[in-house]
Amino acid sequence: MPGYDYKPFEVTPPPELDGEGEAKTRYPVAIIGAGPIGLAAAVDLATKGVPSIVLDDNNVVSIGSRAICWAKRTLEIFDRLGIGERMLAKGVTWKTGRLFHGSSEVYNFDLLPEEGHKYPAFINLQQYYVEQYLVERAKEFPDLIDLRFKNKVVEHQDNGDHITLQVETPFGNYELKADYTIVCDGAGSPTRKRMGLPFDGQTFEEHFLIADVEMEESPFETQVPERWFWFEPEFHSGQSALLHKQPDNIYRIDLQLGPESDPKLEATEEKVFPRIKAIVGDKPFKLDWMSVYKFRCAKLERFVHNRMLFVGDSAHVVSPFGARGGNGGIQDVDNICWKLAAVIKGEADVSLLETYNEERVHGSAENILNSSRATNFMTPKSSIEHLFRNEVLNLSSKMPFARKLINSGRLSVPCSLEAKTLQQNDESNGIKQVQVGDVVLDAPxxxxxxxxxxxSQVQGEFTLLGVGDVELPDVGGVRRIGINQSNVNYKTLHDEEGLATRRYGEGNAYLLRPDGHVLAIYKSPDAGKIRSVLDHISNPIFEKEVA
Amino acid sequence: MMNDTSMMTDKLGANGDEFYNFLMDAHEGLSEEQSHALNARLVLMLANEVGNIDTLKSVIKTAVEFNHE
Structure with a gap:
């Protein structure tokens, strides 16, 4: 099986430099960085009719698998952007997780606990596939997305009402103007550094090694893809090890190396091969990619700096445990794009962008908290911490409460936006699973x-979703969708299995944002109320003074 | 009398991670001796919180007999 074909993207002289064609002088949105975050932002804006120009210093997808775990919520966002089904088809769906302490299995668990969702809790798919799918999707919007590879932003200036960017290319240098700039140039963000913004947080001393191994035969006892996690594995002196499957018979191995290890020495085939053999046995394998890393949990204090909007790793970084880096970044995209589109179209005041700052600073703080806790559990700092950790593992073979304390990464779930500026009080009275601030919960x-x-039906626009016996008023700018309703002049869906009704509650009306978060829930929705919620979105009033 | 089944039940729920990290933070910077003392204080105070002698005896017995595998 050949490895991934890293075909370079076409690099063409920008219209500003080729002397012909018409160079625009000003763009509504410039996006710095064509990783998953920048590309997803370009596609998201394009679905709303907003043009963007994407500038990247490279011309190839990311090398090595990098971000591989894509969470259910991310797949639902990608469903809206048009690549969710493709990712699901190619990706490996997790099924069984096994947890070992030393050489013995502590317990195993089902990673797909609930039926009735289009997307599973997680899939594994190499970052390069996601980038490739996004580039191909972006090219379906030739009038709206201007993808420019080998276009490196080296300088920028905030002029108050627009941004000027200096761009270096193999064909020469040029300048462009943008109303807004989305900054997604990664964890080491040159833009952030240029602006001198503090990026504070906690640095962890442990080194970790990731290796991608190509192998025809499964290392698991069955053909079903599993996820194996070891605390204190016998085959390796470090504290933990992780093995899981990616598409194309590639297996990801994560090894914790400990703080004293020499990363240069560890990332050699002589050191790595015996460890891989200890995990997979005598099955033939090929080393595809490896990397030794240390990580930080850190974030910017603010993600919105006038017209410079920080999205993804440039705004926040987390430890990899729990898969909250790429997944957190896609949620940033989901959150900011409808707001930025509304501001650019003149439908909302610029202060709507401040709610991106409010909501995603909150979301990333939650991600950092969760991933720091997982890291602390995996890397005990003292003999007492070590003792507690091992007794948790010991008790967990029999006691469910101890199992729940084991933390090898709490898998990424979207944060609630309840009690943030845009969300309203719950005015329903029925029993339901989905609350104000939650993201839409799927159902067949x-x-x-x-x-x-x-x-696949309710995202992308402001939507009033009514379940059963509830009347949905007609409000400009709000799509109406009824579940189990008839004789109405808007779209209806039928809840054959009863899951949607159970999840949303009979007789409730949900007002959803274009990113699928619940703004309000009503027992008896009226047009005036809904209009006032929309008015508040177009000109939000913040309770606390924002700096 | 507390039976094994109720001891198996998870009562920390969504707060498990918060509890564990709060406990680890309480130990941060302590010498091993100080940590042992802290643990002893905690066991005594938590026992008082539980209160019921049968429950306490049952928990102690289960912990003592718990097999290391």
Missing amino acids: VKADGDSTWLV
């Missing part, structure tokens, strides 16, 4: 007799 439904999913 029928549309005109065809099977489909709620997440």
Whole structure:
């Protein structure tokens, strides 16, 4: 099986430099960085009719698998952007997780606990595939997305009402103007550094080694993809090890090396091969990629700096445990794009962007808290911490409470936006699983007799979703969708299995944001109320003075 | 009398991680001796919180007999 074909993207002289063609002088949005975050932002804006120019210093997808775990919520966002189904088809869906302490299995668990969702809790898919799919999707918007590879932003200036960017290319240098700039140039963000913004947090001393191994035969006892995690494995002196499967028969191995290890020495085949053999046995394998890393948990104090908008790793970095880096970044994209589109179209005041800052600073703080806790559990700092950790593992063979304390990464779930500026009080009174501030919860439904999913039907626009016996008023700018309703002049879905009704509650009306978060829930929705919620979005009033 | 089944039940729920990290933070910077003393104080105070003698005896017995595998 050949490895991934890293085909370079086409690099063409920008219209500003080729002497012909018409060079625009000013763009609504410039995006710095064509990783998953920048590309997703360009596609998201394009779905809303907003043009963007994407500038990247490279011309190839990321080398090595890098971000591989894509969470359910991320897949639902990618569903809206048009690549979710492709990712699901190519990706490996996790099924069984096994946890070992030393050489013995502590317990195993099902990673797909609930039926009735289009997307599973997680899939594994190499970052390069996601970038490739996004580039291909972006090219379906030739009038809206201007992808420029080998276009490196080296300088920028904030002029108050617009940004000037200096761009270096193999063909020469040029300048462009943008109303807004989305900064997604990664953890080491040159833009952030140029602006001198403090990036504070906690640095962890442990070194970790990731290796991608190509192997025809499965190292698991079955053909079902599993996820194996070891505390204090016998085959390796470090504190932990992780093995899971990616597409194309590639297996990711993560080894914790400990703080004293020499990363240069560790990242050699002589050191790595015996460890891989200890995990996979005598099955033939090929080393595809490896990397030794240390990590930080850190974030910017603010993600919005006038017209410079920080999104993804440039704004926040976390430890890899729990898969909250790439997944957190995609949630940033989901959060900011509808707001930025509304501001650019003149539908909302610029202060709407401040709610991106409020909501995603909150979300990333939650991600940092969770990933720091996982890291602390995996890297005990003292003999007492070590003792507690091992007794948790010991008790967990029999006691469920101890199992729940084991922390090898709490898998990324979207944060609630309840009690943030835009969200309203719950005015329903029924029993329901989805609350104000939550993100839409999927359920299987029928549309005109065809099977489909709620997440594929209700995202992308302001939507009033009514379940059963509730009247939905007509409000400009709000799409209405009824579940189990008839004789109405808007779209209806049928809840054949009863899951949507159970999850949303009979008789409730949900007002959803374009990113699928619940703004408000009503027992008896009226047009005036909904209009005032929308007015508040177009000109939000913050309770606390924002700096 | 507390039986094994109720001891198996998770009562920390969503707060497990917060509890564990709060406990680890309490030990941060302590010598081993100080940590042992802290643990002893904690066991005594938590026992008082539990209160019921049968429950306490049952928990102690289970912990003592718990097999290291």
